[in-house]
Amino acid sequence: xxxxxxxxxxLSVPEGENLVLNCSFTDSAIYNLQWFRQDPGxxxxxxxxxxxxxxxxxxxxxxxxxxxxxxxxxxxxAASQPGDSxxxxxxxxxxxxxxxxLIFGSGTRLLVRP
Amino acid sequence: NAGVTQTPKFRVLKTGQSMxxxxxxxxNHEYMYWYRQDPGMGLRLIHYSVGEGTTAKGxxxxxxxxxxxxxxxxxxxxxxxxPSQTSVYFCASSYTRRDGSTEAFFGQGTRLTVV
Numbered sequence: 001x002x003x004x005x006x007x008x009x010x011l012s013v014p015e016g017e018n019l020v021l022n023c024s025f026t027d028s029a030i031y032n033l034q035w036f037r038q039d040p041g042x043x044x045x046x047x048x049x050x051x052x053x054x055x056x057x058x059x060x061x062x063x064x065x066x067x068x069x070x071x072x073x074x075x076x077x078a079a080s081q082p083g084d085s086x087x088x089x090x091x092x093x094x095x096x097x098x099x100x101x102l103i104f105g106s107g108t109r110l111l112v113r114p
Numbered sequence: 115n116a117g118v119t120q121t122p123k124f125r126v127l128k129t130g131q132s133m134x135x136x137x138x139x140x141x142n143h144e145y146m147y148w149y150r151q152d153p154g155m156g157l158r159l160i161h162y163s164v165g166e167g168t169t170a171k172g173x174x175x176x177x178x179x180x181x182x183x184x185x186x187x188x189x190x191x192x193x194x195x196x197p198s199q200t201s202v203y204f205c206a207s208s209y210t211r212r213d214g215s216t217e218a219f220f221g222q223g224t225r226l227t228v229v
Contacts, residue, residue, distance in 0.1 A: 004156075032215040043204060044220040051215040089156065093216055099162055100145055100208055100216040101172065106156040 002027045002094045006105035013080055014113050021075040021108045023090035028068045031093035031100065035064050035075050038087045038107070047088075048075070080112045116140050120205050120221035127195040127228045135190040135224050137205030145208045146188040147172070147218075148180060150201040157204060163188055195228045202226070 003026045013019050023033070032051045036044040048057045048064040050073070056065040063076040073090055087109045091102040121136045137146065144165050149157040159172030163182040177199060179191045188207075192199060202225050208218040 009154075034218065036220075041223075041225075043222040044206075046217065046219065049215060049217050051213055091157075091218075099164055099170065100210070100218075101147060101159050101162055102157075102206075102218055104149075104156040104158075106154060 002030075002092065002096075002103045004090060004092055004103050004105040006088075006090060006108050008108060009106065010109040010111075012111040012113060015080060015082060017080050017112075019077050019080055019110075021077070021088050021090075021110070023073040023075070023105055025071045025073075025092050025103075027094060028071055029095040030068065031095060033064075033066055033073050033090060033092050034102065035062075035073075036089040036091065038089060040086075044089065077110075080110075082112045082114050085110055085112050118205055118207055118219050118221040120203075120224050122224060123222065124225050125227070127192075127226065129195060129197060129228060131195050132191070132193050133195065133226075134192075135203055135205075135226075137188045137190070137221060138186055139188075139205075139207040139219070140186065141207060141209065141219065142185070143207035143209045143219075144185075145216075146182065147206045147208070148178070148188065148190045149204045149206065150174065151204060151223075152201050160190065160203075195226075197228045200226060200228045 050066040061078040091104045147162040148160040161180040166185040205221040
């Protein structure tokens with residue numbers, strides 16, 4: 001059974017710091033991995049999607065990497081800003097069936113202090 | 115540019131009452147999902163649909179029913195609400211991209227409280 005873990009559960013950093021959020025999954029048989037951002041009381045916004053054959057994806061100050069063989073992904077945020085404060089969720093699409101459902105981690109709650 | 119729209123956004127129910135949550139997507143996606151989000155537990159899949167007229171159980175289906183009579187709509191029903199169903203409910207739809215990956219889009223959520 002696929003399980004997704006995100007460590008740490010919460011993170012507080014000063015503004016301007018570069019930071020890394022971690023995501024690990026137990027089964028490397030995935031279609032792809034997706035990183036989401038969730039603001040308090042809001043829905044999920046897709047940040048980056050990495051195909052199983054890719055190693056990384058970049059969007060602005062965000063860079064996501066994928067090491068499928070070791071079951072790990074990282075989300076790198078450069079020059080963090082208070083506006084980056086949110087919960088970050090990673091999710092994988094397991095290959096086991098054709099429903100393309102997502103298996104989520106519990107998220108990392110990020111606070112960027114001014 | 116609506117994407118995925120959920121109705122209602124908030125609801126308070128008494129134990130034993132029933133209700134239906136509506137999800138509508140305007141992106142012509144085949145796949146639709148209902149998740150619930152509870153503190154410290156991430157999102158868990160309740161039911162999903164791989165196309166109009168089809169539904170299937172997810173990880174936590176007990177106490178819920180769904181219907182997908184039209185491709186753009188996915189309804190989640192609670193027949194007899196229980197306090198354990200207090201949660202935030204998210205609807206999502208997804209499609210398969212040309213590169214073979216699938217991308218999911220989420221609604222804004224429905225916050226349900228059962229008292």
